[in-house]
Amino acid sequence: MREKLLNMWSVLKLPLIAVLVGFLVGAVCILAAGSNPVTAYVALFKGSLASIPSIGETLYKVTPILLTGLAAAIGFRCGLFNIGGEGQYVIAAISTVAAAWYFQWMPHFILVPFLLLIGIMAGGFWGGIAGILKAKMGINEVITTIMLNWTALYLSNYLVRTVLNPATILGSTPRGHSVIVPEVARLGKLRDVIPAFGFSSVHSGIFIALGVAVVMWFLLFKTTLGYEIRGVGLNHQAAEYGGISSAKNTFLAMFISGGLAGLAGSIQMLGLVYMVNQSTELPGYGFTGLSVALVGLSHPLGCIPAALLFGILENGSRQMQLAGIPKEITAIISAVILVFVAGSLLLKYGSNWYEKQKMKKQGLKQGSPVMDATTKGVE
Amino acid sequence: MEERKVNYLLAKVVEMKKITKVFPGTIANDQVDFDLEKGEIHVLLGENGAGKTTLMNILYGLYQQTSGEIFFHGEKVDIRGPNAAIALGIGMVHQHFMLVENFTVAENIILGNEPSKWKGWKLDMEDAISRVQKVSDEFGLKVDPNAVIEDISVGLAQRVEILKALYKGAEVLILDEPTAVLTPQEIDEMGIILRKLTEEGKSIILITHKLKEVLSMSDRVTVIRRGKIVNTLKTKDTNVDELAEMMVGREVKLTSDRTEKDPGQVILSVQEMVVKDHRKLDAVKGISFEVRAGEVLAIAGVDGNGQKELVEALTGLTKTAGGKVLLCGTDITGAKPRKVIEAGVGHIPEDRHKRGLILQSTLAENLILGYHYCPPFARKGVMNYEAIYQHGKTLIEEFDVRTPNENVTAGSLSGGNQQKAIIAREFYKDPPLLIAAQPTRGLDVGAIEFVHRRLLEQRANNKAVLLVSLELDEVMNLADRIAVIYQGQIVGVIDGKDATERKLGIMMAGGTLEEADKEGGTTNEGKTS
């Protein structure tokens, strides 16, 4: 039992310390702004957790980043860096809005799942492009997903300006946003069922996100697909030896990852935002998702508390602002947490670090199988 | 290069006295005495793991000795790192080259000592090229200074490495397994180059395990075995047989319970197989052999003669470039690993950390790798962890894997227990063909005995076993037939009962069956190509 606790501590201490450092740096910045960190943080947590509506708002913020966090986590588990959550989100958002408009004749209980599926497929497709390029041609997914992010953004802007603009569809004056998601497609708000949620805009998407987290946990740890994805991520050569296809699983992992980010976009559209705006900036959920995944140690269930943390930061910033503290503090805290996590050696899944440590302990043996004698350079 | 006040009258350039190097768990060098005379080529001969590279790494400053002294031209020296060794005039050409692939020959040679103008602001490539040319001419090592490394042959690349050392003023050259990567013609050329270098006053140490090259290229040979020096002889006073015997030694013979058996039907049939290595050269050049049910066929040979590529091709990890592979009559040529596994092949890989286990995963999860998608471990894509843990427990007990439980990570097990786990996993499949590549590498005597027992068990149960091993003892204890592989071809197949270390050693060094039988002996099977 004691060993188990020790094990848990050695694994959890990294994200916990990172969070602590984040809050410390935040405190320094708050001091620099001339305020009291203690009152600031009290305001932060009060603002996000003190009342049911506040909790509701926090949960609203948690929803998309939990999903993008899951997206990043699945990617990491397969040894992939899906930096493309942004683009996958955007593609899914625009697809969802378009489909919501054109299929609004469908009844609500069929339409909503249908639209969510569209979102997953769209995001999966977008992620799958990078997946195929990596699986078949070995092209690094970091660059391709970043490129696809911006491609998605401009594609979305184009569609919003033309095909999906209220001007085109409804004949009204041109707007900077798409047509609005009709009532029938929208996710129900919690306050309609539980009045205690008051002003908060939290919607049923939070349940979907939590459910998906559990599904992802199941997928990753209880299915053969999960076993294979994890195998490829940890040691693709041993996986290959065991008959597991690296290419197939790389593609599937990217597709699933993209699909999750896409689901985030879809849910956001149907949950509150109801439209896609023209924008020069990426929405940001994808990057936050990276932080969520890393703090959550790439574990689907770990992403839940991590997403909650970042959700608190995002929501509580408004309350902090009312207390006179610049709202950017929470963004700084988030960024510092990520910086700190980045500095950790344990991050790189599938790295040789573990192996090297063991070999160092045993001393380098001759005829050691790790280095091939017949290469014209180091392999 | 600074002039060293040394005693040039002393013939010994390097003297290493009572060098001991201890690593956790092994004594790599045990009271080793080694010396190098001026102008000689001195071979350090031994099997893999004998301690030769460690000794030279100490001389080159990559390791520090645990105890013992080194003398250079009679003066005691403390070599703290490669830069110190280079400053003394010791250069080393490693097994895996330290060359930047897309730089030219000249750029690689001058790297770190670039000639420059304008106080270091302009790289003087003309000067560099002429200097390289000068050194090249001086020692007769022809290279094109402007050739790019990735375009030139391995033999030429090796020359560049040698030139690099000479350019830095090396007086002593250490070459680690230089002939491992060369063709026979390149080996001859290298012999001539080395001679010329000694005529120019250089002294050379060659690390190798290739007996043939020892005889043709050296003045003296020191044989090292399991960290200890066996003997140092003048090359002209010895011969291949004696060297083979010294190198391999008379070890405790593990008793083999191999009973007489009549082999059954052909399980594995390999026909004219050709496999290319990652440099796109032929590593396996048209091999054919058969393994029958109830027999152990061993592929013996020195590392790097195509065994790795052969095994990878048979297990589907590499593509074949020609030939056919039939398992129980079914053609599995070019099949992917999963198909090969499903066809009935078990594989104990030679690199258990790279291929055999996912070290960060639990033992239980490792014990189902390869059939993780089959019932009872998974049904319709969903894993049954109860069955998986039960399977783990059963195997751990049956194969005596020393571990607290099945949930620890595979990486926390000792090497021997990791190998037992892999064997347990593969044996569970009860495959008609078991391929075991270096199955006892890095294991202690107890673990070795366990592995051998299990392999013979497979044989007793009428399964086919293909053993690929560098250890002659193992080969002779276990195999019904032994095929020796040399430079990608089978140079001879001997019956287990007719095999001697001497015969095998000669064939492993490239000799033919006839040469091996010179002392008169029983007739053997003819050479199979």
Place this chain on the structure above:
Amino acid sequence: MNSMIALAVIASAIRLATPLLLAALGGVFSERSGVVNIGLEGIMIFGAFFSVWFTHMTGNAWVGVVAAMVFGVVAASLLAVISINLKGNQIIAGTAINLLAAALTAFFLELIWHRSGSTPICPDMLTSNPFRLLEGIPLIGSLFKQFTPFVYLAFALVFVTYYVLWKTPWGLHVRAVGEHPKAADTVGIGVYKTRWTCVLISGVLAGLAGACLSIGTVGLFREGMVAGKGFIALAAMVFGKWHPAGSLGACLFFGLCSAIQIQAQSFGLNVPSEFLAMVPYVATIIVLIGVVGKAVAPKADGQPYEKDEA
């Protein structure tokens, strides 16, 4: 009439390419030594902000330029520590710097000027052509009217980068470290030191790129003004095969696309501006597909170096 438009487009293209080029050259240094720098965007944000701030404080835009370089170095040091010394993941480190830069600059904006969105206009800017004489050149003189000091700097730096990396001994060291750090180590080249220097240089250049966007264009800092240009610079570097000349070509190409985007109406071009905006990114992916199999990036790019015993 047409030639005037053509010249306007070319001038626009060159001006738009300039910040991209500066950042891309920074990327070249960093990646040639083996450190992936996804944080160019973040460093540009720092450069844009601190140049404006210091210009406000001192009234002199050149001080702002120096500030941009200094804070670029500071940001790059963070990347260097994480990537080189802590052997952390370079992608995450770069992404973290991007997020940190956006957050910190917004915070400082609030703190110093008590407003969010953008700073007031700087008392001094670097938006005019310092070499008046060149405007007198017949035919193309009008081009130079559009150039800021940054343009000349960027073009000069292309040559400097090429010279330093391919014609000096240190440049040989850098490229060796990026291709085969072990080989460099065994001949006594300091791998960590070389990489640190290169990452810091990328900080200087990306900082300059940011300054170019702020005091070299609009004379103020606005949140979100970098808007992905750091990533276009990254794309240009990849498209240009990690070579200064290639980066120059790529940046000019991407700048041209932006310029055409702006001027599209004037020559009746019907291509939607969004597609033009997409060109750098799609083009980079296509180039990557095209060079599959042929190693183009420095071989050791992105891999932390472990200095272990043998």
